Amino acid sequence: MKLKDLYSFLKKDLQQIEDQLVESVRSDQKQIHTAGAELLKAGGKRIRPVFVLLSAQFGTYNIQQVKKPAAALELIHMASLVHDDVVDDADMRRGRKTVKAKYDNKIAMYTGDFIFASALKLMSEIEIPRAHQILAQGMKEMCLGEIEQINEQYDTDQNIRKYFKRIKRKTALLIALSCQLGAITSKADVSLQKKLYDFGFSVGMAFQITDDILDFTASEKQLGKPAGSDLKQGNLTLPVLYTIYQYPEMKEKLNAYYESKEPAQLAELLKDIKELGGIDYATKISDKYLKRAKLAAESLPETDARDSLLKVADYIAGRKF
Secondary structure: OOHHHHHHHHHHHHHHHHHHHHHHOOOOOHHHHHHHHHHHHOOOOOHHHHHHHHHHOOOOOOHHHHHHHHHHHHHHHHHHHHHHHHHHOOOEEOOEEOHHHHOOHHHHHHHHHHHHHHHHHHHOOOOOHHHHHHHHHHHHHHHHHHHHHHHHOOOOOOOHHHHHHHHHHHHHHHHHHHHHHHHHHOOOOHHHHHHHHHHHHHHHHHHHHHHHHHHHHOOHHHHOOOOOHHHHOOOOOHHHHHHHHHOOHHHHHHHHHHHHOOHHHHHHHHHHHHHOOHHHHHHHHHHHHHHHHHHHHHOOOOOHHHHHHHHHHHHHHHOOO
16 A cells, blocks of 8 residues: 555645645746756655644544644755755765755755755745744754754764764654644644644654665665765664664674775675664664553544544554655
């Protein structure tokens, strides 16, 4: 089953969000307009807009209102990816050339800035001060997470606790805010807003851990980028950190690879991490977060939206790319 089949009743509303995204990246400046259009064509799971729409179902649902935070959160996610590709010097994403690869770093950075600004402009149409305060704080936390990743790059002495703090800020928070802002915009009960935030946070943690697992287990074709990209770029994820913790000699092998950058050493490291339990451990942790997410969703009123939230959680647990 495809992801979009899990919330098929939102098909028309999701099309409105796609239309809003197209409008939001439109610009008279050709390079920015073309880059934005290509980012949208590259696709994506649109997880954040989906969670906004599903969470808004627990209040007074109005697509003309809720599509604004839904599109804004996807724009923020898109912009962060454009900036990430500059920082990581990445040439491919989702099987296509990145903005920095097609143009250059300067165009990519300003494209990302333009998309961030477009998101904030769209959110300004929501006259709920608390929503703006929550989103602004969330964006600050995202930036801190990115700085933490830069500071911890190639650091084989870092602990697992730092990893969890980093992915909370980089990934889980924006998904949690998608659920929370959907509920806030539809004026759902405050207790439901909290439950939806908790659901989104746990799903977000599981989503990122699963991504980090797939970086070792999925093919380049499935990922849209070379397997092992995180490890190659010095971003040490849960499977790696667990393996280092359990087998201290792996730290020496990893440091040796970062000095030489020999492809054969990278291939051996990827094999070791798979065989020494790093993938299994990360899968167990992901499953724990998914259980927490499902407990939060099961405490919500029984609706089609709740059923869809539970199905999306199951999808994340079983996805292969």
